[in-house]
Amino acid sequence: MKKILISLAVLLTSFSAFADEATVDTGDTAWLLVSSAFVLLMLPGLALFYGGMVRAKNVLSTFLYSFTALTVVGLQWAVVGFTLAFGESDSPFIGSMQYAFFGGDFASAISGTIPLSVFAMFQGMFAIITVALISGAVVERMKFSAWVIFMIVWSTVIYSPVAHWVWAGSGWLFKMGALDFAGGTVVHFSSGCAALALALMLGNRKDFMKSAVIPHNLTQTLIGAGLLWFGWFGFNAGSALASGTLAGLAFTNTMIAASAAGVSWMIMEWIHGKPSALGVASGIVAGLVAITPAAGFVAPSGAIIIGLMVGVICCYGIRLKFKLKLDDSLDVFGIHGLGGLFGAIITGVFAIEGKGLISGNSGQVLIQTIGVLSAGAYSFVVTLIIAYILKKTIGLRITPEQESEGTDLSQHGEKAYN
Secondary structure, three states, X not given: OHHHHHHHHHHHHXXXXXXXXXXXXHHHHHHHHHXXXXXXXXXXXXXXXXXXXXXXXXXXXXXXXXXXXXXXXXXXXXXXXXXXHHOOOOOOOOOOOOOHHHOOOOOOOEEOOEEHHHHHHHHHHHHHHHHHHHHHHOOOOEOHHHHHHHHHHHHHXXXXXXXXXXXXXXXXXXXXXXXXXXXXXXXXXXXXXXXXXXXXXXXXXXXXXXXXXXXXXXHHHHHHHHHHHXXXXXXXXXXXXXXXXXXHHHHHHHHHXXXXXXXXXXXXXXXXXXXXXXXXXXXXXXXXXXXXXOOOOEOHHXXXXXXXXXXXXXXXXXXXXXXXXXXXXXXXXXXXHHHHHHHXXXXXXXXXXXXXXXXXXXXXXXXXXXXXXXXXXXXXHHHHHHHHHXXXXXXXXXXXXXXXXXXXXXXXXXXXXX
């Protein structure tokens, strides 16, 4: 009898494992693995994009903002970030501690048609790039120690809760019906608002609006824009979480929206003078930002209109920092903040299949507006609090002498070019 029971247990275990394996779609899993790698490539792309725009004495530290996001936030995501965002919970605001340290049934669990581990890694890349985006507002003047602590705290108390609100089944914005296909609200507007708050707390660089701050290597910036564009296909098309027609639509919309925004930004510059390499690169990124929340919800015609419009909006929007006399060094709010805000709201207009205003849902624009502004306000206020505490404890900003020397030497003891 004992042998029979043991054999039955083995059989049931084998059947259970087979049943679990049968629910995993290998095509979807392969696509999400590749998409995760695509998004990871956006980090060196962002490092090049931002690094080319700063002065030579600050390029290594600018690169390190992105690469330390990969390491620090990558670890934070495994320890606590993922579970706070996606741990099963009835809370509309935060996930459970079910998957802390990637524990529990993390290794064997399935999410839809893919292993939970693959879903977690894909979402982890989003968390990493979101923090790295913020760094563009603070380059050339923030203490590296303060940046490391900021990344950990911001990812835990802002990114994970906002991701839960929008993408988890129990999240309050998810239940409200807010549409955010790949992160216009969660990634771009929240990081843009955080960048604005952090720049406000840091104060301006000492030569801001007093002398020209010239990018040291625009070829780096253009290469970075190209890598960002490449990685964004994984960012948006991967957010379909399956290899199929929805991924194809998101892929297509990502391509044409970025193209349209690059063209409209170039035309705006041409009207006022000469089209610039930096302008074309910035237009491409603005188009990628704006299509992110809409990628799987709009038709290609809508993606073209979104791209054309955001190129104009962000081209003029980046000038706000001079009117406000606020040093958002690399235009994080002007591109990611304004682009994310516009993209989130316009999704409510152009979303197809009865989801948007044009296709019959007159209330979606209001839902989109409530969702994106709520996330942005939360990010802005809590970032101010984090930055204030850092400022009063370890200090937030380097000294004027260190700023003149450059952050590469003052913070890391090395130079990019010897």
